[in-house]
Amino acid sequence: MKAKVISRSGLLLGLAGVIVIGLVTLVYHFTYDDIERSEYQALLLALNSIIPEDSHDNDIVNDTRDLPANKELGLKKDSLIYRARNNGEIFAAAFPVTAPDGYNGPIKLLLAIDRQGRILGVRVVSHLETPGLGDRIESRRSNWVDQFRGKSIDNPSRDDWKVKKDGGVFDQFTGATITPRIVIKAIHKALMYAEAQPGVFFDE
Amino acid sequence: MNNPEPRNTDYSKIIDDGLWSNNPALAQILGLCPLLAVSGTVINALALGMATMMVLMASNLTVSVLRLYIPNEIRIPVFVLIIAGFVTIVEHLMHAYLYNLYTVLGIFVPLIVTNCAIIGRAEGFASKHSPLPSIIDGISMGLGFTGVLVTLGVIREILAQGTLFADASIMLGEWATTITLLENYNGFLLAALPPGAFIGLGLLLALKNLIDHNMRKRQRSRIAVETIDGNAEAMISRPD
Numbered sequence: 001m002k003a004k005v006i007s008r009s010g011l012l013l014g015l016a017g018v019i020v021i022g023l024v025t026l027v028y029h030f031t032y033d034d035i036e037r038s039e040y041q042a043l044l045l046a047l048n049s050i051i052p053e054d055s056h057d058n059d060i061v062n063d064t065r066d067l068p069a070n071k072e073l074g075l076k077k078d079s080l081i082y083r084a085r086n087n088g089e090i091f092a093a094a095f096p097v098t099a100p101d102g103y104n105g106p107i108k109l110l111l112a113i114d115r116q117g118r119i120l121g122v123r124v125v126s127h128l129e130t131p132g133l134g135d136r137i138e139s140r141r142s143n144w145v146d147q148f149r150g151k152s153i154d155n156p157s158r159d160d161w162k163v164k165k166d167g168g169v170f171d172q173f174t175g176a177t178i179t180p181r182i183v184i185k186a187i188h189k190a191l192m193y194a195e196a197q198p199g200v201f202f203d204e
Numbered sequence: 205m206n207n208p209e210p211r212n213t214d215y216s217k218i219i220d221d222g223l224w225s226n227n228p229a230l231a232q233i234l235g236l237c238p239l240l241a242v243s244g245t246v247i248n249a250l251a252l253g254m255a256t257m258m259v260l261m262a263s264n265l266t267v268s269v270l271r272l273y274i275p276n277e278i279r280i281p282v283f284v285l286i287i288a289g290f291v292t293i294v295e296h297l298m299h300a301y302l303y304n305l306y307t308v309l310g311i312f313v314p315l316i317v318t319n320c321a322i323i324g325r326a327e328g329f330a331s332k333h334s335p336l337p338s339i340i341d342g343i344s345m346g347l348g349f350t351g352v353l354v355t356l357g358v359i360r361e362i363l364a365q366g367t368l369f370a371d372a373s374i375m376l377g378e379w380a381t382t383i384t385l386l387e388n389y390n391g392f393l394l395a396a397l398p399p400g401a402f403i404g405l406g407l408l409l410a411l412k413n414l415i416d417h418n419m420r421k422r423q424r425s426r427i428a429v430e431t432i433d434g435n436a437e438a439m440i441s442r443p444d
Contacts, residue, residue, distance in 0.1 A: 009278045016282045020289035027293045034300035042303055131244060131396040132364055140371070175393075 047082055049139070050112040050121025051092050056084035060094075067095055067200070072193035074098035074106070074186060081201055084112075092120055093201040099186035103178050104128035107137070111187060115202055117195055118152045121145075122187060134179035144171065144180070153191045161188040213337045222344025228321035229352035229405075230412045235319040238312050239353055240401040245370050249357030250350065251305050252312055255294050257346025260322050261339055262290045267330040268338035274331075283326040284317075291317045304374035321349060356404050362386075363395035 040061055047060050064080040067073075075098055084092040094112040105128035112120040122145045124137045136142040147170060162168025163180050172180045194201055228234050235256070242252045266286050267274075274282050295313045298306040306313065316322070325345055330338040361367060366389030372380035394400045 005275075005277075009275050012275060013278045013281055016285050020285045024289055024292045024296075027296050031296045031300035035296070038300055038303035042307070130393075132391050132393045 046110055046123055047094055050123055051084045051094060056086055058085040060084050073190050074100045090202050091115060097186055097190045099182045101182050102127060102129060103134055107183060111190055113194055117191060118150060119148045122148045129179050133176040136173050137179055137183055153195050215340055218337055218341050219344045222341060222348045227348040228345050229349055230409060234321040234324055238315060240398060242312050243353050243356035243360055243401055244396055245361045246354060246357040246368055247372050247375050248308060249353040251375050252309055253350025253353040255313060256316055256319060256349055258294055259290045259316055260325060260346045261342035263287045263322055263326055264330040264338040264342035265335055267326040268333060268335045271331045283323055287322050288317050359404050360395045360400055363392045365391055
């Protein structure tokens with residue numbers, strides 16, 4: 001008798017699992033396209049905020065090149081480089097950069113540079129910095145990240161790629177020096193890498 | 205377990221239980237992880253509260269409909285399955301249609317599964333009541349939970365940033381604007397950090413207990429005979 005009860009319960013539980021999985025699969029199927037579209041829109045918005053929309057004539061989200069895991073850029077996983085073109089000519093590349101040593105965890109950035117190694121823009125994609133202090137690296141909280149626009153490896157000079165407190169040229173926030181310091185370090189490292197290996201970003 | 209269902213369901217009691225007397229956050233003290241983590245701003249709090257309420261309504265209804273068909277021994281895993289299923293569905297829907305909100309709330313949407321308040325209602329209420337009271341219970345408990353989340357969000361956002369409804373546009377669309385209550389406010393950092401959430405919740409709990417205490421006292425004094433009433437009367441009418 002007991003075996004019968006157990007097998008009946010087991011079957012019912014299995015049935016419940018199948019039904020729930022079926023429902024979730026159905027919803028997944030119906031929302032798949034919209035999720036893809038949302039992801040695309042979000043990425044496009046982020047890319048357009050660092051590479052002006054009217055400066056390029058290609059579909060930047062789908063014009064990609066593989067970027068293997070890379071220590072210089074702080075990337076533990078393979079990811080993608082997005083390229084901006086004008087008349088078929090690649091003039092800028094946007095790629096992820098991670099500062100692994102953030103105050104509470106990695107800070108993920110999206111960095112765009114042109115062929116001359118000048119920064120077109122930086123956006124913070126995700127971070128775990130202290131709300132109200134370190135989170136001013138977000139573009140919606142302050143325009144701090146905008147000060148990198150136009151900068152390159154030699155402008156300011158290599159020794160000046162620091163916060164003002166450390167004798168450099170970049171602003172820090174009151175109450176939060178660590179966060180700006182490591183973001184600057186990560187960007188500087190990425191620029192050095194791009195200078196040494198331009199082909200990674202700009203080859204066809 | 206085998207209480208026969210009362211003939212006349214007392215809906216006002218169900219609603220009062222959810223919103224106040226047996227409020228998930230203030231009386232059952234359940235679901236504190238999202239409560240404390242996501243109450244930094246009003247919009248985050250509102251969004252997570254609404255998502256929780258959706259799941260709670262759907263799981264209560266489903267559990268109630270199936271309550272007579274689920275064997276007692278496997279009811280808990282089945283409840284968990286149902287709840288996890290609805291949470292995943294809500295997560296997909298938010299991912300598709302409220303993308304920015306989805307990225308802001310991050311891990312706390314899937315973590316609704318672990319909100320004990322939901323399985324608590326499935327086991328404690330929906331598995332013993334018919335569908336209509338179960339939905340009402342889901343809505344009341346959901347609103348009660350959302351209410352506490354939003355109250356905490358209001359307190360923390362004003363103290364930490366001096367604003368209300370920051371980033372409302374990511375949930376409600378472009379028409380929604382942030383209200384800046386305190387211009388050039390430097391911010392009270394503690395309110396934005398987890399300890400601020402704990403302190404805020406502690407104050408809300410104290411406030412609820414104080415109100416309950418005073419209400420009980422008032423009720424008692426109403427029944428009390430006039431002669432022994434003086435003392436209680438004096439205590440109630442104390443200005444603080």
